[in-house]
Amino acid sequence: MESVVTIPAFGDNFIYLYRYDKNNALAVDPCDSSAVLNSLNEHNLKLTTILITHHHWDHTGGVSDLKKKTGCEVIGPDKRRIPAIDRVVDDKHVLAIGNIEIHVIATPGHTKTSVCYYIPASNENEHKILWTGDTLFAGGCGRIMECNAQTMFDSLLRLASLPDDTLVYCGHDYTLENYEFALTIEPDNKAVQQRLQEIKQTIRAGGFTVPSTILQEKATNIFLRSDTNEIKTALKMPDAGAVDVFAELRRRKDIF
Ligand SMILES: [Fe+2]
Structure with missing residues (x-):
């Protein structure tokens, strides 16, 4: 089994299990406890830890039940809004879970207290892994809800x-929909066209559209390309700064 198990939930949420040694796993943003319990059972794993990226119910809905049923430790930001948290994290904290290190990256924007979790590869056979919650999406980004565009x-x-x-x-x-949106702004972008075809193929084959890579995101995520002349020209904002371009893209995506 792969070390990351993707569990779809609530129509468009992704919960993740990460097996960090033979028998133990952590869960990221477990909104649905029964989906997580079923997956733990299926893979013969014990849940020791929950990582939360932000307080929204569709990321935390299953936390209390899982804590009660498994005795796992709950780690995340913002204890005020996520009372089940046992260990509060903030930017640059490094967590040791089993033999792995998890780096906390504060990413305010979607909410004031959102964080992401990064595992650097411990050897060359392993992947570097990033859980981004509602900050960076494959081909998109989260809505700006509690901060300004610059912060996001x-x-x-x-x-x-x-x-x-x-x-x-x-x-x-x-x-x-992120890549369909991108093509409304830049209909002739070959890299985006190709990525959209790949995504459609993955969906047709019954696969998940995650994970992507940071390289793919930098090349084809329109929000990360806010500082390019191509996007500025497409938006008729040739002299605007990257943040104003980003804010305009986000505004258009909000109503897409
Ligand atoms: Fe959210």
Whole structure:
């Protein structure tokens, strides 16, 4: 079995299990406890830890029940809004779970206290892994709900600065509509056209549209390309700064 198990939930949410040693796993944003319990059972894993990216119910809905049934530790930001948290994390905290290190990256924007979790590869056979919650999506980004565009854009750039081969596991399956949106702005972008075809093929084959990689996101995620002349020209904002371009893209996506 792969070390990451993707569990679809609530129509477009992704919950993740990460097996960090033979028998033990952590769960990321477990909104639905029965889906997680079934998957643990299926893979013969014990849940020791929950990682939460932000307080929204569609990321935390299953936390209390899982804590009660498994005795796992709950780790996340913002204890005020997520009372089940046992260990509060903030930017640059490094968690040791089993033999792995998990780096906490504060990414305010979608909410004020959103964080992402990054596992650098411990050897060359392993993948670097990033859980992005509702900050960076495959081909898109989360809505700006509690901060301004500058703050959200800065958070996205922090994620984009991680190594190119990092696997990106996001919190929702909005991948198809993100690339369809991108083509409304840049209909002739060959890389985006090709990525959309790949995504459609993956969906037809019954696969998940995650993970993507940081390299793919930098090349084809329209929000990460806010500073390019191509996007500025497409939006008729030739002299605008990247943050204003990003804000305009986000505004258009909100009503897409
Ligand atoms: Fe959210």
